[in-house]
Amino acid sequence: xxxLSDRTRLISSATRRGxxxxxxxxxxxxxxxxxxxxxxxxxxxxxxxxxxxxxxxAASALxxxxxxxxxxxxAFLAPSGLAAVTIPLLALLRPGDEVVASDAIYGxxxxxxxxxxxxxxxxxxxxxxxxSTETIVGMLSSRTRVLLMESPASLTFEMADAPAxxxxxxxxxxxxxxxxxWAAGLAFRALEHGxxxxxxxxxxxxxxxxxxLMGSIVTxxxxxxxxxxxxxxxxxxxxxxxxxxxxxxxxxxxxxxxAEQARSALTVAEWLQQRPEVTTVLYPPLPGSPSHAVWRRxxxxxxxxxxxxxxxxAAFAERLLDALTLFGLGYSWGGFESLxxxxxxxxxxxxxxxxxxxxxxxxxxxxxDPADLIADIEQALARAAD
Numbered sequence: 001x002x003x004l005s006d007r008t009r010l011i012s013s014a015t016r017r018g019x020x021x022x023x024x025x026x027x028x029x030x031x032x033x034x035x036x037x038x039x040x041x042x043x044x045x046x047x048x049x050x051x052x053x054x055x056x057x058a059a060s061a062l063x064x065x066x067x068x069x070x071x072x073x074x075a076f077l078a079p080s081g082l083a084a085v086t087i088p089l090l091a092l093l094r095p096g097d098e099v100v101a102s103d104a105i106y107g108x109x110x111x112x113x114x115x116x117x118x119x120x121x122x123x124x125x126x127x128x129x130x131x132s133t134e135t136i137v138g139m140l141s142s143r144t145r146v147l148l149m150e151s152p153a154s155l156t157f158e159m160a161d162a163p164a165x166x167x168x169x170x171x172x173x174x175x176x177x178x179x180x181x182w183a184a185g186l187a188f189r190a191l192e193h194g195x196x197x198x199x200x201x202x203x204x205x206x207x208x209x210x211x212x213l214m215g216s217i218v219t220x221x222x223x224x225x226x227x228x229x230x231x232x233x234x235x236x237x238x239x240x241x242x243x244x245x246x247x248x249x250x251x252x253x254x255x256x257x258x259a260e261q262a263r264s265a266l267t268v269a270e271w272l273q274q275r276p277e278v279t280t281v282l283y284p285p286l287p288g289s290p291s292h293a294v295w296r297r298x299x300x301x302x303x304x305x306x307x308x309x310x311x312x313x314a315a316f317a318e319r320l321l322d323a324l325t326l327f328g329l330g331y332s333w334g335g336f337e338s339l340x341x342x343x344x345x346x347x348x349x350x351x352x353x354x355x356x357x358x359x360x361x362x363x364x365x366x367x368x369d370p371a372d373l374i375a376d377i378e379q380a381l382a383r384a385a386d
Contacts, residue, residue: 006069006186007255013065014252026057028245053238058245063216065251066206070185070198072218074225076232077239081181081201084215085109086116087237088177088197089146091227095121097145100136102160103350104129104153106179110349113148128352129158130290136160137168144172149195150179151188152291155343155362156354157282157307159291163298166194175224181205184258184334187301191220204334205303208250208257212243257336257367258301264370265304268363271374272308277316277381279357282307304365305333307343310358316384317342317359323380326373333364338373340364 004012014024032052036042042050049056055063059077067075078084089112093099099113103126113124123143127136140147147169151160162178169176177197178190184205190198200206202214219225262285269283283306284295295302310317321329327340343360347353365373 005255009068010065010252010254013061013068025245025249026061028058028241029056030241031056052241053233053236055239055244056241058241058248059239062244062248062251065248066185066216067218069251070180070218071189071191071220072198073220074218074222074228076217076225076228077202077244078215078217078232079237079239080213081203081215082106082108082112083237084199084201084217085148085179086112087228087231087235088199088217088224089113089117089148090235091231092175092177092224093117093122093145096143098123098125098141098143099146099148100125100127100139100144101148102127102129102131102150102153102158103352104156104158105148105150106154107346107349109148109150109179126351129153129156129350129354133161133164133168136165140169140172140174144174146175146177148177148179150182152182152284152295155307155346155360157284157289157291159284159294161294162188162190162195163193166196169196170194181334182303182305183299183301184254184303185216185218186254186258187299187303191218193298196221196224201334202247202251203332205258206251206254206334207247208254208335209246210332210335210337212246212250214239214243214247258303261304261365261367262302264367264373265302265306265365267370268365268373268377269306272377275381277311277385278308279311280309282309303334306363306365308361308363309356310361312358312384314342314344314359317344317361319384320380321361323383324376325380326368326376327363335364336367338364338366338368 041047063075166176176195178195180190180198181200197219199217269281269286272278273281284291285302327338341362343362
């Protein structure tokens with residue numbers, strides 16, 4: 001029998017036989033105290049969780065599914081996507097170390113590096129989002145302990161050559177970490193490409209319904225895994241059983257939602273690219289995109305998140321967003337609903353801001369009919385121009 005596809009594997013873990021009569025989904029257990037039949041079993045870690053912080057049935061099943069999805073030996077849950085970024089940085093960096101990252105990483109990740117870690121003796125350097133692999137590798141010094149990648153980058157969607165960077169890091173004793181949220185751990189196999197740590201915000205595509213805050217961290221390296229486990233234990237970070245159950249339920253349908261939303265996103269992106277009000281559509285799957293070649297080589301799919309550079313200024317962007325009727329105005333992405341945000345102000349935090357002709361908005365394409373979404377954008381563009 002050939003290897004199972006992702007969409008089959010994510011469901012087959014729920015239907016495998018040999019477990020007796022049971023529900024399809026694991027039972028939802030809410031507990032802090034776990035009882036044992038004897039002192040011997042109470043002290044035996046192989047008997048199961050000894051306290052609610054250890055994670056009960058839903059959390060265990062979710063971690064197993066994520067490890068299987070990303071080809072990892074160790075999987076951890078975090079209470080948010082941001083926590084999934086901060087945990088490995090706390091686990092792996094010490095005073096005197098340096099972290100190198102893209103100038104375009106997720107804003108709260110950058111804030112944590114510069115404000116929290118900076119106050120504790122960890123230095124940081126940020127390379128231009130469109131820097132070449134050679135430029136990035138040239139920034140790695142004897143003090144560099146971690147290279148934090150995000151590909152595509154936040155807001156402007158530049159793509160790094162993650163496989164080449166991961167191997168260069170390994171040659172230099174630098175730990176490579178990739179925020180793999182855009183690929184949902186599905187469209188890019190970070191660990192197979194040599195990345196040491198892959199993380200994602202399960203808040204986005206994995207849960208898929210905009211009602212869960214959670215992150216995940218996976219690795220194959222046992223030393224890194226022990227360091228991650230120590231930080232999670234020391235900080236007392238915990239994922240509620242209800243949230244773990246919801247994220248697991250969403251994960252089962254991830255491949256179908258991800259693929260369908262990507263198809264719609266490409267349709268919308270191609271239409272936007274032809275509009276006279278638009279300068280550039282920042283979406284790696286779009287042919288002609290500066291990052292298209294890297295995306296096509298390494299990725300098996302795409303998120304439905306893109307940047308749109310308008311020819312007009314912020315006032316036009318505000319009128320456009322206010323005129324949309326099918327797009328919610330709200331942060332996050334990866335849920336079933338389409339969203340729109342105004343992103344130009346965030347570019348001011350970068351050391352190397354991109355030279356864009358006009359205002360930058362971000363669109364997340366949900367599961368609505370793309371024809372309806374296009375019609376909504378079209379009428380909003382007309383109203384914004386009045």
